Amino acid sequence: MAAIGRHRSKLAAIFWTVVIHVRGRSFLSLLCLYVFFVVLWLVILPFGLENFIFSGYNFQAKSVKTRYEYCPKEWLMNYYPLLGAVETTCKPRQHVAYLKNHKCGSTTIVQIFNRYRRFYDLRVAEPKYGYHFWGPVDASKIPRPPKIKMEFINTVPLNGTEDKFDMILHHMVYDEEVLKRVMHADTFYTTILREPFSQFKSVFNAFHFDKKYNIFNADPMREFLRNPQKYYRGGTKPASAFVRNSMLFHFGFPDEDDTLRNNITFIKQFIAYIDKKFDFIMISEFMDESLILLRRLLCWDMDDILFASRNVLNYTYKHVDDPELRRLHMQWSLGDYFLYSHFRQKFEKLMKAQGPDFQEELEAFKICLKNFQNDYPYQ
Structure with a gap:
């Protein structure tokens, strides 16, 4: 009043x-x-003037200090029941490096992290050029964006932990040494993966590869997968990095090297390297479960992981599930299938280890999420 x-x-x-x-x-x-x-x-x-103007459209216009209105306090469950941990309390982790993987639900995850860092006034790394850490280039016009470099980051920390960033969230190609220099030593590294064929269909649509490759028939995706090398042309076309092993590429995988691209031994070694460097990898097909596990690992409140739908698009071949096309795509992007299989198995193992309270928390989260999305159905 x-x-x-x-x-x-x-x-x-x-x-x-x-x-x-x-x-x-x-x-x-x-x-x-x-x-x-x-x-x-x-x-x-x-x-409230902001609520009157933005109600139902932009939840960030609403005061970020307004909390616990979608989840009753007794459902926030600010404890750490992960893998039978003895401790029932924990300290929230606020240093996060998120590898934003194209067309995997990443925009939704970034939305969550952005709300959190605004609420706690955390320092986030910003790109010097545009909305990505690819340098002064348009990734849609070059074959392969480079790995993140110090000169791609706006206001690089000079020295001392007080100069480090709390979060990094924008698109980038992972480089361990650069991130070590700008992020805190206790940074939590995470990303999200999606079933490879579904991710490919979404990428093919989003980057308009039918137009890039001048495929004008009625089924351009099928035409491409039947003879990908004809259109790929050695990866010289713009945005080539995103049409083959796209998810693995974001980790810095040298997909352009044909001697390594289908080398199963090398692929497995590279995935083992990722497994050591990343604390948790979410799975898009288990979005709610991923967020509950993320909440537990970070020791966040349930309100912290609520989200509105983002970038949900429909396109001609979104629901195409042709076994022949899937087989052709697996031949074309073998690395992504190994990557997804490894981390999905690891994810499911972690989820099964949570105990009965995990399902209870999941059901509570769905109620909170429904309350939230009634106010903010889409952003």
């Missing part, structure tokens, strides 16, 4: 200032002005 009173005092001052400046105008103009301010005074201010 005190806040409403302050807003109304300011509004009254603005009203009389405007009246003084418009004196001499027609009676109708003054009447319209009066009605407008009365509506603001009686209707909008008690509800």
Whole structure:
């Protein structure tokens, strides 16, 4: 109520200032002005001006200090029941490096991290160029974006832990040494993967590869997979990195090297390297379960992992599930299938180890999420 009173005092001052400046105008103009301010005074201010304007469209317009309105407090479960841990309390981890993988649900995850870091006023690494750490290039116009470099980061930390970033969230190609230099030593490394054929279909649509490769028949994706080398042309076409082993590429996999691309021994060694460097890898097909595990690993509240739907698109071949096309794609992007299989198995093993309270928490989360998405169905 005190806040409403302050807003109304300011509004009254603005009203009389405007009246003084418009004196001499027609009676109708003054009447319209009066009605407008009365509506603001009686209707909008008690509800909250930002909520009135943005309700249902932009949950970030709502005060980020408003918490626990979608989940009852007893459901927040700020404890750490992971793998039978003895301790029942924990300290939230606020240093996170998120590898944003194309068309895997990454935008939804970034939405969650952005809300969290705004709430706690955390320092996030920002790209110097555009919305990615690929340097001063348009990734859609070059074959392969480079790995993240120090010069791609805006305001690079100079020295000391106080200069490090709390989070890094934008698109990049992983480079361990660069991230070590700009992130805290206790940073939690995470990303998300998606079933490879589904991810490929989404990428093929998003990057308009039918147009890039001048495939004009009725089924361009099928045509591409039947003879990919004809269109790929050695990876010289723009955005080539995203059409083959796209997920593995984000970790820095040298897909352009044909001697390594289908070398199963090397692929497994590279995946083992990823496994050592990343603390947790989510699976898009288990989004809710992924977020519950993420919450437990980071010791966050349930309110911290709520999300609105992002970038949900429909396209011609989204629901195509042709076994022949899947087989052709596996031949083309073998590394992504090994990557996904390894981390999905690891994910399911971790999920099964949680015990009965995991399912209870999952059901509670779905209720909280439904409450949240009723207000913010899409962003």
